[in-house]
Amino acid sequence: MLAKDAATSTQPQLEARAVHLWRGEKHLLRGVSFALHAGELLQVVGPNGVGKTSLLRSVAGLLPVEAGEIFWQGQPLPAANDDYHRELAYLAHVNGLKSDLTALENLRFAVSIRRDVTTEELRDTLQLLRIESCSDLPVRALSAGQKRRVALARVMLTRASLWILDEPITNLDKAGIALFEARIADHMRQGGMILTAAHQLLLQGQPGVRTLELQ
Numbered sequence: 001m002l003a004k005d006a007a008t009s010t011q012p013q014l015e016a017r018a019v020h021l022w023r024g025e026k027h028l029l030r031g032v033s034f035a036l037h038a039g040e041l042l043q044v045v046g047p048n049g050v051g052k053t054s055l056l057r058s059v060a061g062l063l064p065v066e067a068g069e070i071f072w073q074g075q076p077l078p079a080a081n082d083d084y085h086r087e088l089a090y091l092a093h094v095n096g097l098k099s100d101l102t103a104l105e106n107l108r109f110a111v112s113i114r115r116d117v118t119t120e121e122l123r124d125t126l127q128l129l130r131i132e133s134c135s136d137l138p139v140r141a142l143s144a145g146q147k148r149r150v151a152l153a154r155v156m157l158t159r160a161s162l163w164i165l166d167e168p169i170t171n172l173d174k175a176g177i178a179l180f181e182a183r184i185a186d187h188m189r190q191g192g193m194i195l196t197a198a199h200q201l202l203l204q205g206q207p208g209v210r211t212l213e214l215q
């Protein structure tokens with residue numbers, strides 16, 4: 001649930017403390033720490049292969065860290081897992097859409113696992129991202145940017161407070177980026193949080209927007 005009141009809280013909702021991660025022989029994350037408060041966007045930046053995706057996967061609970069801790073609302077993971085996963089929407093590099101289903105069917109399938117949703121709400125969200133004309137087409141018939149927009153619509157529809165997004169604007173054109181930035185700003189205003197891996201920064205210079213540089 002989005003926590004409007006939490007927007008003014010000084011308590012971090014999500015916190016990583018001295019996280020270490022190895023991939024194979026490589027000591028990738030060396031004591032990474034950050035705090036994310038309600039209403040904030042944190043963009044993880046750094047060169048290819050530095051560990052941005054790995055960090056996001058760890059924070060999403062998909063890749064266990066070897067040292068350090070991750071806290072959700074003051075509780076360490078995995079103890080906080082049930083609450084945490086209810087509040088979390090994760091979007092990877094790949095969209096995770098079923099290509100034989102239509103955009104609308106994909107959204108209905110993904111969202112109804114979490115909550116009741118009406119067809120009108122699904123269509124409204126597709127319209128917000130200007131892909132209403134794709135609603136009834138099989139996903140395999142959509143362009144790369146249109147597929148990304150469907151995947152972003154899914155994130156928006158979850159009503160999760162924390163969005164973890166790996167390069168969310170991949171394949172989006174300028175208009176698509178502007179539309180998505182407006183949705184992010186909206187989410188932040190309602191006390192939502194976003195953690196991204198990014199080569200291209202969103203909402204630069206806006207209040208509550210920060211970067212975390214990995215090197």
Ligand SMILES: Nc1ncnc2c1ncn2[C@@H]1O[C@H](COP(=O)(O)OP(=O)(O)OP(=O)(O)O)[C@@H](O)[C@H]1O
Nearest residue numbers: 023024028046047048049050051052053054055197
């Ligand atoms: N399953 C895996 N097994 C071993 N090493 C891996 C695995 N997945 C990723 N790596 C390595 O971990 C390092 C970091 O990868 P990661 O995808 O986290 O980087 P990134 O910063 O997101 O890169 P990019 O900007 O290219 O997306 C890379 O050197 C990669 O080869």
